[in-house]
Amino acid sequence: xxxxxxxxxxxxxxxxxxxxxxxxxxxxxxxxxxxxxxxxxxxxxxxxxxxxxxxxxxxxxxxxxxxxxxxxxxxxxxxxxxxxxxxxxxxxxxxxxxxxxxxxxxxxxxxxxxxxxxxxxxxxxxxxxxxxxxxxxxxxxxxxxxxxxxxxxxxxxxxxxxxxxxxxxxxxxxxxxxxxxxxxxxxxxxxxxxxxxxxxxxxxxxxxxxxxxxxxxxxxxxxxxxxxxxxxxxxxxxxxxxxxxxxxxxxxxxxxxxxxxxxxxxxxxxxxxxxxxxxxxxx
Amino acid sequence: xxxxxxxxxxxxxxxxxxxxxxxxxxxxxxxxxxxxxxxxxxxxxxxxxxxxxxxxxxxxxxxxxxxxxxxxxxxxxxxxxxxxxxxxxxxxxxxxxxxxxxxxxxxxxxxxxxxxxxxxxxxxxxxxxxxxxxxxxxxxxxxxxxxxxxxxxxxxxxxxxxxxxxxxxxxxxxxxxxxxxxxxxxxxxxxxxxxxxxxxxxxxxxxxxxxxxxxxxxxxxxxxxxxxxxxxxxxxxxxxxxxxxxxxxxxxxxxxxxxxxxxxxxxxxxxxxxxxxxxxxxxxxxxxxxxxxxxxxxxxxxxxxxxxxxxxxxxxxxxxxxxxxxxxxxxxxxxxxxxxxxxxxxxxxxxxxxxxxxxxxxxxxxxxxxxxxxxxxxxxxxxxxxxxxxxxxxxxxxxxxxxxxxxxxxxxxxxxxxxxxxxxxxxxxxxxxxxxxxxxxxxxxxxxxxxxxxxxxxxxxxxxxxxxxx
Numbered sequence: 029x030x031x032x033x034x035x036x037x038x039x040x041x042x043x044x045x046x047x048x049x050x051x052x053x054x055x056x057x058x059x060x061x062x063x064x065x066x067x068x069x070x071x072x073x074x075x076x077x078x079x080x081x082x083x084x085x086x087x088x089x090x091x092x093x094x095x096x097x098x099x100x101x102x103x104x105x106x107x108x109x110x111x112x113x114x115x116x117x118x119x120x121x122x123x124x125x126x127x128x129x130x131x132x133x134x135x136x137x138x139x140x141x142x143x144x145x146x147x148x149x150x151x152x153x154x155x156x157x158x159x160x161x162x163x164x165x166x167x168x169x170x171x172x173x174x175x176x177x178x179x180x181x182x183x184x185x186x187x188x189x190x191x192x193x194x195x196x197x198x199x200x201x202x203x204x205x206x207x208x209x210x211x212x213x214x215x216x217x218x219x220x221x222x223x224x225x226x227x228x229x230x231x232x233x234x235x236x237x238x239x240x241x242x243x244x245x246x247x248x249x250x251x252x253x254x255x256x257x258x259x260x261x262x263x264x265x266x267x268x269x270x271x272x273x274x275x276x277x278x279x280x281x282x283x284x285x286x287x288x289x290x291x292x293x294x295x296x297x298x299x300x301x302x303x304x305x306x307x308x309x310x311x
Numbered sequence: 312x313x314x315x316x317x318x319x320x321x322x323x324x325x326x327x328x329x330x331x332x333x334x335x336x337x338x339x340x341x342x343x344x345x346x347x348x349x350x351x352x353x354x355x356x357x358x359x360x361x362x363x364x365x366x367x368x369x370x371x372x373x374x375x376x377x378x379x380x381x382x383x384x385x386x387x388x389x390x391x392x393x394x395x396x397x398x399x400x401x402x403x404x405x406x407x408x409x410x411x412x413x414x415x416x417x418x419x420x421x422x423x424x425x426x427x428x429x430x431x432x433x434x435x436x437x438x439x440x441x442x443x444x445x446x447x448x449x450x451x452x453x454x455x456x457x458x459x460x461x462x463x464x465x466x467x468x469x470x471x472x473x474x475x476x477x478x479x480x481x482x483x484x485x486x487x488x489x490x491x492x493x494x495x496x497x498x499x500x501x502x503x504x505x506x507x508x509x510x511x512x513x514x515x516x517x518x519x520x521x522x523x524x525x526x527x528x529x530x531x532x533x534x535x536x537x538x539x540x541x542x543x544x545x546x547x548x549x550x551x552x553x554x555x556x557x558x559x560x561x562x563x564x565x566x567x568x569x570x571x572x573x574x575x576x577x578x579x580x581x582x583x584x585x586x587x588x589x590x591x592x593x594x595x596x597x598x599x600x601x602x603x604x605x606x607x608x609x610x611x612x613x614x615x616x617x618x619x620x621x622x623x624x625x626x627x628x629x630x631x632x633x634x635x636x637x638x639x640x641x642x643x644x645x646x647x648x649x650x651x652x653x654x655x656x657x658x659x660x661x662x663x664x665x666x667x668x669x670x671x672x673x674x675x676x677x678x679x680x681x682x683x684x685x686x687x688x689x690x691x692x693x694x695x696x697x698x699x700x701x702x703x704x705x706x707x708x709x710x711x712x713x714x715x716x717x718x719x720x721x722x723x724x725x726x727x728x729x730x731x732x733x734x735x736x737x738x739x740x741x742x743x744x745x746x747x748x749x750x751x752x753x754x755x756x757x758x759x760x761x762x763x764x765x766x767x768x769x770x771x772x773x774x775x776x777x778x779x780x781x
Contacts, residue, residue, distance in 0.1 A: 051526050071583040112483040114520035247481045247522055248715045250567035251549035256558055284558050287668040291560040295585035
């Protein structure tokens, strides 16, 4: 059992938790993920590490309530326990040698982008961050990004905060102004990452994306997390759990990944509705 | 002098009705009654030089335990099996006895061999409690990576010799392939739990949710004071055919399909983990895992399950018994057939059609076997222009696995072969001092009992190694 030592509700659908998991905290690096089960008989879900404190032995997770499992997790309080917590899994984000990086985060993906931005800052790199949300109420981690970025642009789709528009608008503007970066790292919804990759492509700046497909074991056994890279015209199967979760954005077949991501949409919607009804009944 | 039963036939295993069992996940084979067990035990001629023992990868004293059954001393029989096997209830169910102990039985020269596996299971299921001999603690500690059959055997042998043993398991539950791979109807999970609990009672410590190669490395285990490490991390990433359509929704690896059903209990009505159920299911491959996947699909409610295999019935690598069970249950076999493409739904007029991207069928090609090559193997060769389509909603790829790269990537100096399997000598020793390995991580996909045999050999070698250092 793993204790929730700190909990903070960031917005109506996004929750932050620090979980006591010393073995995981000893090793975790930005870009890696964990697999958790909320309770006995629960499903295994992967969540990318949003931060870690090696001394306190805690791992920070920030998650959006999108289904039954994340809903049940969001109901857990500080001091309560979750059943299983395994990691760190996947390869850390490659940050060696980077001096000047553009970070593009979207929605809850910003939670994963943050430790990368922080680590880059700590290593002395110049960090430019663009973070985007649907609307002001969903904004998270603005202060944290401000603290580790040399320049921060906040976008909202509806213009209720920051600048109106999607994250591609300021990126295109930066490129038009002739700004240069060693690398662009983008984390967010698949559709957003796909557009960011298209926007960056003409500049030929390397662009990494963080993939978060459906997973079960997370250790290279089931193959459920497979995705396709297109390398020199060849379609190559990769496994996000052991080969990723970061990939070269120019190579990822996003359309296929988006299709696979909604394989269990109906099941998940029913499970979520059942869970909501069940717990509402209790409360 | 005992009166032997000279019947040429084995006592048949009582089984669940094929039609009924196709709809439930309860165990198919029900086990011998006392009468059947005694009758079968009396078929054993108590050979002076028992060849059956040589056929067993862990050299169970087979005539010895069968003699105890004849005397109706189940505890005694269990004690004899436990001397060399840590998992009798498991082996009695899933060992391929027909190619091992039973293949060497003298009764098989004329007639059927003694039903050794069935008798082993009878003993294991009926020996309620059993004292296991244990040496006093010797102050040395060893680590085990993975709690599958090889790791459990290694742990069981060394704990009995007095070692402190810690087993690290990546999943939330112990058992490895016994838990995630082999279905409930062939190996009830309670049995795996009982075997693990026996080891816990002997003092083995299990650490779930620890991935060696990520959470901890082998190097760190030595730093933490473990004097030897056994790597039994199992087979790894599933293989795919590299044909178009394998990323469509509804295409699973057998590992994923079975893990969802077995480990995550997706077969239960209120399961939290989803799985595609019902409709038409095609399983590609002919091994035991393919049979397990096909029979699982049937029990999940499939209207039709078809095995597609590129060679003929004679070459099916699965155990004959499992193939027969599958046929009885109504699984169809489409042999000398190979998939060339998986077909999917694609509504060009409506890109938002929810059916888009789901499997609709498999395009296959007919195969024929070539003339035997110099090794006598007949290769399957495609017959030109013989393509045809089979309808399907779910396709399960069961064509083997490649070793997991995690431990190799994170362990300096650990030698692997060109397929990625860990290289070991005849004692299970790897290229690193004090690091042993066995099971599928070494051999690639193989059987439970050969993994157990490897665990046993490595346990003995570990004991000798640690004693030689002291």
